[in-house]
Amino acid sequence: MAKEAKKIKKVVLAYSGGLDTSVMIHWLKANYEDCEVIAVTGNVGQEAELVGLEEKALNTGASKLYIEDLQEEFVEDFIFPTLKAGAKYEKDYLLGTSFARPVIGKRLVEIALAEGADAICHGCTGKGNDQVRFELAIKAFAPNMTIIAPWRTWEIKSREDAIAYAEKYEIPLKITRETNYSKDGNLWHLSHEGLDLESPTNEPKYDQILEMGVSPENAPDVATEITLSFEKGIPVALNGEKMASVALVKALNKIGGANGIGIIDIVENRLVGMKSRGVYETPGGTILYFAHQALETLCLDKETQHYKELIGIKFAELVYNGLWFTPLRAALSAFVDETQKTVTGEVKLKLYKGNLTKVSLSSPYSLYSEEFASFDEDDVYDQKDAEGFIQLFGLPITVQALMAQKGEA
Template identity: 55%
Template sequence: MPLPMRRLAAAPSLPAVHPHDSPAPPSVRLRRQHGRVSMERSSTTTSRGVSCVMASGKEHAATTSGDEKKGGLRGKLKKVVLAYSGGLDTSVIVPWLRENYGCEVVCFTADVGQGDIELEGLEKKAKASGASQLVVKDLTEEFVGEYIYPCLRAGAVYERKYLLGTSMARPVIAKAMVDVAKEVGADAVAHGCTGKGNDQVRFELTFYALNPELKVVAPWREWDITGREDAIEYAKKHNVPIPVSKKSIYSRDRNLWHLSHEGDILEDPANEPKEDMYMMSVSPENAPSKPEYLEIGIVAGVPTSINGKDLSPATLLAKLNEIGGKHGIGRIDMVENRLVGMKSRGVYETPGGTIMAAAVRELESLTLDRETMQWKDMLALKYAELVYAGRWFDPLRLSMDAFMETITATTTGSVTLKLYKGSVTVASRKSPYSLYREDISSFENGEIYDQADAEGFIRLYGLPTRVRAMLEKGI
C-alpha cells in the first residue's frame, strides 16, 4: 500500500479591499461561505477624508485634516493599520495615533473564532474613535488549517501543559495586518500589547519577517497612560465614546482553539480558580454521569472527521469544543515562564484541542517506530518554544515542520476516545499503516520471533555493562 503524502491545503487567498467612490471608504467585512470568501460592504459614509490605495495601485484623492498634513507630537506617519478589538485600550489608541503621528488610522479586526458578541458594533466604535475605516477578515479556517494543525501534528506543548492557543493566533493575525497594510497603502502597523507580555514579541517578529519596511508603533511602550482610569480620562478629553460593557475582573483571550484567563485572584498561585470563571466547559463534577465515545478520523497526522463524518478544520474543532466542554474536558492551571523573563499564572480552557491532541498521540503509538517517536518528542519541545516566542516564520520552524510532515505521513487511521467527567481515555486505535503485529506481540511462539534469540541479544546488548563490572572486580 503506498504511503499517504499530504500537505495541508492553503486557505483561499483573500481579495484586495477596494474603496467606494464615497468621501470615505466603507467598512469591509470578509466572510467565508461554503469554502469561498465573500465581501460585504456597508453603505455608511462619513465626512472624514481619507486616502485609500486602489487595487491598481492608483491613489484615490481625498482631503486630510490639518494634523495629518503637519504630523503629530512624535513624528509623521501616513497611515497606520491598528489591531483593533473595540475595547477601551484600542479605542483610545486611535486618537492617540492621530494626535502623536498625524496619521490616518485603519482599524483591523481578525475573526479567529472569538465569537460574534466580540465582533458586534465594531464599525461604529472604530469610526466614533476617529478611525477612517474598519476591515474585518474571517481567518478561522486559515487559523485552524495552517497554524493549529501544524502544531498539533508536531505535538507542540509548551512547558508540559500549554497547547499554545494565543501563541498560534498572533502570527495569523499579524500576517493579515501586513496584507491589509499593503492593500490600503499603510506605512505602519500598531498593536495594543503591553510591554510586559509575550504578544508584543509575537506581533512584531511577524511584522519584521513579512515586511521589515513597516514602522511598528506600540503605544503601551510610549504613552503616559498607566491604567484604566488614565485611559478613561484620555477618552473623555478626546471625545471618544467609552465602550459600554461590564469590565471583567479577568484578562481573557479567546479564539476557536482556547480561552485563557489571567489576573485578579489568579495572580496568586495559591488561589484556586472560581467555578464561575469558566466559560467553555462545565465542571467535571457536573458533567454527565454517562461517558461518551467519539471516533476521530486522522489523515497524515491531523484530524479530518468525527464519527465518520468529514468536516472542515474549523467546523471540526468547533464541534469538539462543544462536545468536550459538555464533559469538562481541557481545563489546565499552570505557572509558565514568559518569554520576557517573568513567571505568570494562567488558566486555560481547550476542550476540542485536548481531544484532538489525545487522538493524534494515540494513533502515533501505532504508526511511529521508537527512534522516530523519540526524536519527534525532542523536536516538539523546541517547536513549541519557537511558536511560543513568536518565531512562526523562522526558517528553523519551517524546516522542523517539513520534518514533522514527513514522519507523520503514515499517521492515518482512527482513534476512539472515551470522554468522562474531565478525562479523555483511549478505547481503540486503528491504522492501515500500523507497525503493531499481533502475531509478533503475542506471548505464543511464532515463526517471526523466536524467544530463544533473546539470549544472544541480551549478551551483546549487555556487553558494556558486563565489561565494566569485570574491570571493577579485577576479572
C-alpha cells in the same frame, strides 16, 4: 514624539475592540496630528467579540474597519502543523494565543501595504509575549515598517489607568473594574489572566470565568464516546462524518467543553523573562492532541516517535517565541510532514468529567503485530534469541562491573 508624528499620517491598528485597542484609537488621533487610523480585526474565531465592532471602531475615531475571516488559514496553516508536531509549550500549553498572532500579523502587513500606511500599531503590553509575536511577523513581511506600541511609551501604566482614560473620553467598554480579567479568545482556546489569578495561591473561580465549557465537577455523570478519523496526521472526520477543518474544531469544542475537557491552570515562563499564571480553556484542541498522539503510537516506529518528541519541544518554543516565519520552523515542519505520511486511521475516545480515555485504535499502517506481541506460542519470535541480545546489549554494564570488582580487589 512631535517630529515622528509629522511622518505618521496613516496607521493600521490591530483592533480587538477590547480595553486597550478601544482607548488606542483615541490616543493615536490625539498624539499624531491629522493621523488616519484604520482598524483591522483578524477573525480567528472570537465570534462574540465581533458583534457591533464596526460601529464601535467608527464611533471612536477609526476611518474604517476591516474584519478579515482568517479562520480557515488559521486552522490549516498554523494549528494543524503545530498539532502534527505534537508541540506543547512546557508540557501543557497548546499555544492558542501564540500561533494566532502570526496569521493576524501577516494580514496586518498586507492591508497596511495596500492602504499605503506609514505604521502599524498593536495593543500589546511591554511585559507580554504578544508584542514579540506581532512585531516579528510584521518584520517578516515588511522589515522597514514603523511599529507603534503605545503601552511602551504612553502615560497609561495599568488597566485601571486605561479604564479611567476610557471613562474620561466616554469610550464604551464591555468590562468593569470587577470583571477586568485579561482574556484572549479564538476558535482554539480562551485564556484568562489578571485579578485574583495573579496569585498562584488563589483557586480559580471556574464557575465565574469558564466560557467554552464547564468544570469537570459540573460535567455530565455519563461518558461521551466519539471517533476521530485522521489522514496523514490531519483530523478529517468526527463519528464517521467528513468535516471541514474549522467546523471540526468547533464541533469538538462543544463536545469537549460540555465534558469539562481541556482546562489547565498554568504558571508559565514568558519569553520576556518573568513567570505568569493563567487559566486556559482548550477543549477541542485537547481532544485532538490526545487522539493524534494515540494514533502515532500505532503508526510510528520507535526511533521516529522518540525523536519527534524532541522536535515537538523545539517546535513549541519557536511558536511561543514568535518565530513562526523562520527557516528553522519551516524545516521542522518538513520533518514532521514526513513522519505523518502513515498517521492515518481512527481513534475512539471516551470523555468523562475532564478525562480522556482511549477506547480503540485502528490504522491501515499499524506497526503493531498481535502475532509478534502475543504471550502465546508463535513461529515468528524465538525467545531463546533474547539471551544473546541481552549479553550484547548489557556488555558495557558487564565491563563496568568487572572493572569495579578489579579495583576493589
